[in-house]
Amino acid sequence: MPDEAATTSPGHLDSLTVEEEGKLQEAWIHLLRLCGVEESAKLETPNQTQEFREHLSDKSADGFRHRLWTFILADHPDVLVLRFLRARKWDVEKAVAMLVSALNWRHERRLEDDIVNKGDSIGLAETQSDDEKRFLAQYQSGKAYIRGSDKEQRPVFIIKVRLHDPKLQSPESMEAFVLHNIETIRTMIRHPNEKACLIFDLTGFGLKNMDFHVVKFLVQVFEARYPEYLGVVLIHNAPFVFWGIWKMIQPWLDPVIASKINFTSSNGDLARFIAQENLQKCYGGKDSWEYNYVGPVKGENAGMGLEKKQQVEADRTVLLRQFEQLSLEWVRAKPDSPDAVQKVAERRELAEQLRENYWHLDSFVRARTYYDRVGVIGRLGEVDYKAAT
Structure with a gap:
């Protein structure tokens, strides 16, 4: 509704x-x-x-x-x-x-040709470039995924920052991964619920996980290329080491984006934005689902x-x-x-x-995505944010 x-x-x-x-x-x-x-x-x-x-x-x-x-x-x-x-x-x-x-x-950027029309279907190719292998590794890692919706019926995109190591992939492969996720989210949102909820889960975050290039890229694309797609941004469980980094990041933020950022540290904080049945158990909610990547299959495209x-x-x-x-x-x-x-x-x-x-x-x-394979996105565009069980 x-x-x-x-x-x-x-x-x-x-x-x-x-x-x-x-x-x-x-x-x-x-x-x-x-x-x-x-x-x-x-x-x-x-x-x-x-x-x-x-x-x-x-x-x-x-x-x-x-x-x-x-x-x-x-x-x-x-x-x-x-x-x-x-x-x-x-x-x-x-x-x-x-x-x-x-x-x-x-x-x-050849967004349609190189991002949308290929996606993770490159995993079906007999050979892949180093960047293509690293692109696929992002999905396999479970560092970022969509699960459920918030109280305003917006898809929740969760980024587990502790699983990210900027040394393991090139900036180009990370940019491709970011853009493919944004384009996938775009297939799931429509009027009147036109925006997404982002959770940056900083549980276990350390300096080795910090990727200034990705942060700058996210800020730039959401400000200039995908305006008004962010509904709310939740920075969850930020450790002490993060606050020094935050002082460096703040000046990069467009005021509109900055106004959407909220800091959370408990189930109660998250529950202000996401109902318990749509919140994973790892965040204190009732949803027992865990991400398990399902890769492309021959013939799906x-x-x-x-x-x-x-x-x-x-x-x-x-x-x-x-x-x-x-x-x-x-x-x-x-x-x-x-x-x-x-x-x-x-x-x-x-x-x-x-x-x-x-x-x-x-x-x-x-190209079909993980979310098509598990039934989150239906054949005619129907969306069930919790279809993957």
């Missing part, structure tokens, strides 16, 4: 003020122009397409459209745009520039690259072009008019069709 607080949070899809909806419409005008939608050039909003394209290495409209809709995944398209608007305090120009920059970063993909993609192209056209009509409609209300309803219905379409496409573009 959706959390009431999540459905009424200011600046979110179901709780926009007239001014915020106007900002969202303005952002879509810029995005439609970048996608090459000709009619959008006629709208009154100043055309800044050339300025925004300066953030792109591939400045083609088709390339931009592809990257935008790949980033959207299965959620209502407005949800992604609103993340960037909130992150830039409703400054439309800054928000669109930030989103365009994030899309370019994803393209240059057999659907990827088949001819059926072309038909699903063709269907998606039709739907997203319809969504673009509806967005133009929504922008043109007089605020609060019956026509505007109708366009909002039609866009929401079409967004649902896009969501369903994505999950038919999913098996062609995303």
Whole structure:
């Protein structure tokens, strides 16, 4: 059942003020122009397409459209745009520039090709590079996993820092591991519960576990590339040695991220955020589950690259072009008019069709993960955060 607080949070899809909806419409005008939608050039909003394209290495409209809709995944398209608007305090120009920059970063990092489309399926290859072996070792170690949800129905991502040794893998393989986990979490969250709960478990933490590169990378990607994905961050059982390190880390934190951080040291502290039935026994809760990595099996990605993909993609192209056209009509409609209300309803219905379409496409573009194998993520996107037993 959706959390009431999540459905009424200011600046979110179901709780926009007239001014915020106007900002969202303005952002879509810029995005439609970048996608090459000709009619959008006629709208009154100043055309800044050339300025925004300066953030792109591939400045083609088709390339931009592809990257935008790949980033959207299965959620209502407005949800992604609103993340960037909130992150830039409703400054439309800054928000669109930030989103365009994030899309370019994803393209240059080959995020879809090298992270999402491969994942830990590289374990099926006859030979692996050293970085690929180290990437797999992160999953096998149990140092990080998703289990259960918090009181606001957000997935709980637990990082057991004592199991991390920065000397055992390259920064590149750790970055790939971090990004693959973030992308996996993204497949599990959707409106109105749009964020995640992170627990940094510092039980048994020592200086040998400290990895400044990973910390900086996490701060950078959550601030600039995945804004508004963090709901709450719990730093649990921090030992005395950590507090000197904390003084070094604090200046790196964006104020918004810093405001989400809470320090916990007991079951009672954690219980403020996570119900006992969703809290593992190692934290004083009632959940007896323990992580046991289940690796890829031959044939699990057999659907990827088949001819059926072309038909699903063709269907998606039709739907997203319809969504673009509806967005133009929504922008043109007089605020609060019956026509505007109708366009909002039609866009929401079409967004649902896009969501369903994505999950038919999913098996062609995303390698199966541990969470698919154990049933946390269902074939059509259903999520059960405690399916793994």
